[in-house]
Amino acid sequence: MKNIVLFASGSGSNVENIVQYFQENSEVNISAVLTNKTQAQVLDRCNRLNINGLYFNRNAFYETDCVLDIVKTFNPDLIVLAGFLWKVPKNLIANFPNKIVNIHPALLPKYGGKGMYGNNVHEAVRANNETETGITIHYVNENYDEGAVIRQVKTSVLATDTPETIAHKVHELEYEYFPKVIEELLRGE
16 A cells, blocks of 8 residues: 655645545555645545545744654655645655655746746746746755656647636646656656
């Protein structure tokens, strides 16, 4: 049995997509979803999907080993950041080397770093008249969006695209490829 712990900060659409992808797979267990926001919609999704949903605050994450200790109890084979916006602390990275992955809604190294998430990314892509964008799935290190790239998938950006239509294209890529890459990583591929 392979265990996954998910981290999310928002609505949890990627979390739900990942949970549904592995629902029929008896070899993969979604152990828990951890969030840094008490009002995150992902907690409602966890309740509906019958998944452990846990909240933690900034102090528990950065100043103590509380979150690390909780994650360790689940013995994760992979920790997946699915729309999680905080920088991962060194204690988590040190205890789970090459076991923490993130998805970013752009083709890194472009449009990465602190503050570059969600619509901020898509607005920047539009403002710079990019002709392509996409997703980057990467390992997490001590810097925002600088870990080794696992996979990038591209989509075109048309002159008529708005940040909203770009976001839709990128979400489609996230939903299609993120669970598949997670599965490949769990298999050691």
